[in-house]
Amino acid sequence: MAAVPAAAAKDELVIGINQFPANWHPSIEAMATKAYIEGMTRRPFTVYDADWKLVCMLCTELPSVEKGTAVYETRADGSRGVAVTFTIHPDARWGDGKPVTTRDVLFTWEVGRHPQSGFSNFDLYGRDIVSIDVKDERTFTMHRDKPVCDYAAINDFRLLPEHLERPVFDADPATYRNRSVFETDPTNPGLVAGPYRMTEVASGSHVVLEPNPHWWGQKPAFRRIVVRAVENSAALEANLLAGQVDMVAGEVGLPLNQVLALEKRQGQRFRFLYKQGLIYEHIDLNLDNPVLKDLRVRKALLHAIDREAISRQLFEGRQPVAHNQTNPLDRVHAPGYPTYPFDPAAAGRLLDEAGWTDKRGGIRHNAAGERLQVEIMTTAGDRTRELLQQVMQAQWKQAGIDARIVNEPARVLFGQTLKERRFKAMALFAWISSPENIPRTTLHSSMIPTAANGWAGQNMTGFRDAEMDAVIDKLEYVCEPEPNRLLRTRLQQIYAEQLPALPLFFRSDAYVLPPWLDNLVPTGHQGFSSFWVETWRVK
Template sequence: MNTFLALAVMSVMGITVSASTHVYAQPDKKQLVVGQLQFLTNFHPLIQVNNTKRLQINYGLLPLTAFNWNADNECILCEEVPTLENGLAKIVANADGTQGMRVQFALKKNLAWGDGKPVTSKDVAFTLKMANDPNIGFSEFNPWVRAKSIEIVDERTFVLILPKVTPGFASWDQILPEHLEGPIYSANGTSESYVKQTLYNTDPTNPGLWNGPFVLSEYRTGTRITWTPNAYWPGEKPKLEKITLTYRNNSSALIQNLLSGEIDAVPVSPGGISFGQMLDVRKQRADLNFQTTAGTNLERIALNLDNPIIADVRVRKALLMGINREAITQALFDGQQTVAHSLLSDTNPLFNQAIPRHGHDSDAAMKLLSDAGWSPAKDGICTNKKGDRLAIDLTTTAGNQTREQIALVIQDQLKQICIEVKPRFLPLQKYNGEVSRHREFTGMIMSSIRFSPSTSPRIALGSDRIPSEGNSWVGNNFSGYSSAKMDGALDKFQSALSAEEKKSAWADIQATFAEDLPMLPLYFYSEAYVTVPGLKGFEQNTFDPLMIWSKNWYRE
C-alpha cells in the first residue's frame, strides 16, 4: 500500500456520524459526564506522571502554582507568586561560593484537606522529604527536588531553599497529606512498595487525600470515577455538584457515547477521541461545541540509542526525513496540527530559526542510509555488509486511534526508503511501565511531552534523566541520550533568569537537538475538547491542565 492510499484508508477508519439524535446525558445542569480513554492504574499524583494522569488528578489535588490560559503563572494554593521584584524570591550566596535561592510562599487561609485537616507547611516539608528520597522517584514536571531543604516560618508560611538559581523557582507541583501518607511512607522505603501501599491506590476515595474544590467520592476500576465538592474548600465553591469520568476501551465508543447523549464532554487525543474524529463530527453536528486552541504538547518518537542501528545519527536523520509529517497532519488533522521541527513550535518566540528543519526528502534520506552502509535488498528492505536488516519496532499505546493510524502510516512511508517498521500497540500500563520507563524497547516509542515555561527540557534530554533502577526509573529521557554539549546547554538554561539568557539557552538546546536528533519531533497537539452546548468557564489551556480551574465550570 502506498502512502497516499494508506492515508485514504485512515480517513475511512473514522466513524459514521448520525445527525438525527440530539440527546444529552445530563438534563441536571449541576452534573457533567466526561468521557476518558485510559483508566489510571496508579493514582499517585507525583509518581509515574504523564499527561493522561495530569488531566485526571487535578480535579481534586491542586499544584501550588500553575500557568493559566493567558500563560501567566498564578497561585493556586498560595497567596502570592514569589518574584525577585516582590522580594519573596531572593538570590543568595551558598557556603561554597555558588549562588542559590530562597523562595517564600504563604498557603491560602483556611486551606484544608477533604477530611477537614488543615493543609500546612508540614505537608510541604513532608512532600519535599519524599521528593528528595532517591528510592521513591517523584515527577519531574515542576520537581520538588529543586529544593533541598525548607524553613517553616509558621503553619502557613515556608521558605524553600534552592542550592541553584533556576528560572522555574515559582512553579511547584502538588502537596501530599502528611497525616495520611506519612505513616505509609515510613513503612515502605522503596517506590515499588510505596506505590502498592499509598492510599492514592488502596483507598482513593479517602477525602483527606484531596485539597482542591473536588474530592474523589466514587472509584470503580476501569469504569468510572466521580468527583464531588470538597466541603472544606475555602475558595469559591464549585458550580457543578458532580463530575464523573467514564471510561471506554476505544475512541470510537467515546464519540458514539457523546453523540447518543451518554457523555457531555470528551478530550481530543491524547486520552480521548482522535482529531480526525472531531473534524468528522464537526462537519455534521454544529450543535456541539468544539473548543480548540494551539497547543504546546509535542508528539515525538523516542529512539533507543543503545540499538547500534539507531546509534548512527545518519540513520536517525533518515528516519525523520523519510516521514512525511505534512502529509500526516493534512490527512489526519486537516492541517490544524503544527508540524514540529524541534522541541518548540516555530511560532514560539524562543524557537531558533537557524536550525535545520529536516523536512521530508526521500532522496536525501536514501543518501544518508547509503553513507551509513545500508543498501536495498531484493525485497526492498535495506541490509548492511554484515547482513543486518534495517528493521525497527515502533511501539505506542493501544486504543489511541490517532497513534495507531500514525504508526501504520509511518510504517508505509519508511518502507519507501527501505526501512522496515514493525508497529506494536500496548496497553497504557505496560507502555508507561517497563516499556518506556524501564526502557524495554529496542527501536522507537511514540508518546507526547510538554515543556511549560517552568519545566526544563532536561527531563527528556539530560544524561542524568535516563530512567534507571538507580534513580527509581525517573526521567523522560527514554532514548538514553547522553551528550556533554547538551548537558552544558541545559545547565545554561537552568540558570537563566532574564529573557535574553533564556532565549540564548533555548537556542543552544535546539541547535544541539537538531544536530543529534535523540528523538523525532512529529507535531504539536492542538488542545481540544468536544462538549455539549452551554458548558461555560471551560477555558482551554496550553501548559497546565484545565481541570485545575474546574470549579469555574457551569452549564447553562
C-alpha cells in the same frame, strides 16, 4: 453504571477521556489523564493559566524580589542560590478537614528526595531544593540550588498529606511507590485539596467525583462529575453520540482529525473548540538500540516521512509539523536549527552511508546480512495514532526500512514499558509542557530512568550529551535576556542535530462540549482546563 442524561439533570457532568490512569500518585509516573483528573481534586502551589501567566493556587501570592519574598543569596561555601518564601492559603484544607500545613511541605520534600521514591521529577527535590525553612504552619522558605530565573514557579512540587502518607513511607521507603495511600485507598478524602474528591474508582472504566466539603474556593456547579475512560477512540465517539458522555476532554480525548469529521456531521448538536498549544507529538527513540544509535539512521527515518502531507490530509493543516521540541508559539522558540523535510533521496543516501546498502525484497540489509527492522509502539485503540503508524510504516518501507507495529494499552505503555525503557526501538506519544519549559526531565542525562533510581526521570530515550546537560544546567540560572536566548538557541540546535526523538506535529486539542456547558477555557499547556473546574457553569 448508566450516565444520567444531561437534559434530565444538569447538576451532573459526564466527561469522556481516552485512557485510564496507571496509578494515582501525583508525582510518580507522569500521565496526562491522571493530571486531568487531579486538576479537579488537587491544587498545585503555582500553575500557568489560560493566558500563559504564572499564578498562585495553593499559595497566597507569588514570591518576588521587589516584595522581598525572593532573595538571591550566597551560601557558606560561596555558591549562589535564591531563597523564595511562600505562604499557604489560610483556608486550605485536605478533604478530611485537616489543615494544609508546612508539615506537608517538609514531608513532600523528604519523600521526593529519597533515592527510591520513584518521583518523575526527582531532580527538583534531590538537587534543586537545597533546604526548606519553616516560619510557621503556613509559611516556608525554599532555598534553591542555583539563582534560578523562574524562582516563583514550583508547579511540580505536588503536596502530599503527611498525616496519611507518613506511616506508609516510614515503614519502607523502597516500596512506598506501590503502597502509598494513593494506591491502596484512592478515594480517601484526605488525599485531595481541590473542589472535588473521588468517591468511586472502577479501574479501567471510570471515576466518580463529588464536591469536597472542605474546599475553600468558589463552589463548583456540579453535584457529581463522572470521568469515563474509553481507550478506543471510535468507541469514545460512539459513547458521545449515544449520550453516555456529555463532553470529550480536549486534552485527553479524541484526535483532531476525528473531531473535524464529527463537526461536519454533528455541528449543530455540540459545541466545538480547538486550541493549539504545547503538545508535542513525537517518536521517542531507544538510543541503546544498535540500529538507532547511528545518527544517520535517525535522520533517514525523519527524511522518509512526508509530515506535511500527513498534516494536510489527516488534520486539515491545523496540526503543524514539528521540527523541534520547542513550539513556535512559545516565547523561547529560536528558529535556525536544522530541519528534515520529506526527501526520499536524502534518506537513501544516509542509509547507504550507514551501511544498509543491500536491498532484498525491498528491505535493506547490511554487510552482515542483518535486516533493517525496527518496532514502533503507541497506545492501542487510538485510531489516529494507529493510522499514523500505518502511513509511516508504508513510507519507511519505500526507503527500505521494515517497521513493525506493536501496540499496548496506555496503562501498560506508560505504566511500565516506557517508564522502564522496555520499548525496543520507537514509541509514538506526546509530551505536554508548560510555557518556557526547561526540558531537564526529558533530555538531561541524569534523568534516564533506571532500576537504581526507582525508574525516576523521563529521559526514556537514554539521551546522553554533555553539551546538552551543560546548556540545561545554565538555562536555570542565566537569566539575562541575550545570554538566555543564546542558550535556548543552542538547546534547540543540539536537539535538531542529534535527534534523540523524531518530531512529528504540534497537536491541537479538540474539545467536544454540550451547548449548555459554559466557562470551560482551554489553556494549550499542561495546566489543563480542569484546574478551573469550579468556574464551569450550566448556561
